[in-house]
Amino acid sequence: MVNQIFVNLPVKDLRRSTDFFGKLGFSFNPKFTDENSACLVIGENIFAMLLVESFFQTFTKKEISDAGKTTEVLLAVQLESRDKVDQLMKKVVDAGGTLYRDPYEYDWMYGHSFADPDGHQWEVFYMDESKMPQPGR
DSSP: OOOOEEEEEEESOHHHHHHHHHHTTOEEEGGGOSSSEEEEEEETTEEEEEEEHHHHGGGOSSOOOOTTTOOSOEEEEEOSOHHHHHHHHHHHHHTTOEEEEEEEEOSSEEEEEEEOTTOOEEEEEEEOGGGSOOTTO
């Protein structure tokens, strides 16, 4: 079974990216951070490796997609309350992030979406599983 997950994201300007996520309240693991990469701590065993594009390119033979023009992945993170979602989205705006979709709400889920400085799309949501519709009911 998987112990941890490291999502690798190419970034144009590592300092700009670390400053942005730092303003949102995230921390970085210095053990995996240097001039080419920064290890963004998302959760206890969840990390995003922010890799300078030239370094990221050493891990793939494919062209790096332009996240400002195309979508390769949606990163979804669950927070503990609707208020936490709204608080984080305010920090996103204050830090210069881009809101790319209006907030959405279902009986059991509330969420919002933003793009980081490199255009990677992040879905931030709160979900009350006790209110989720049950299959077959």
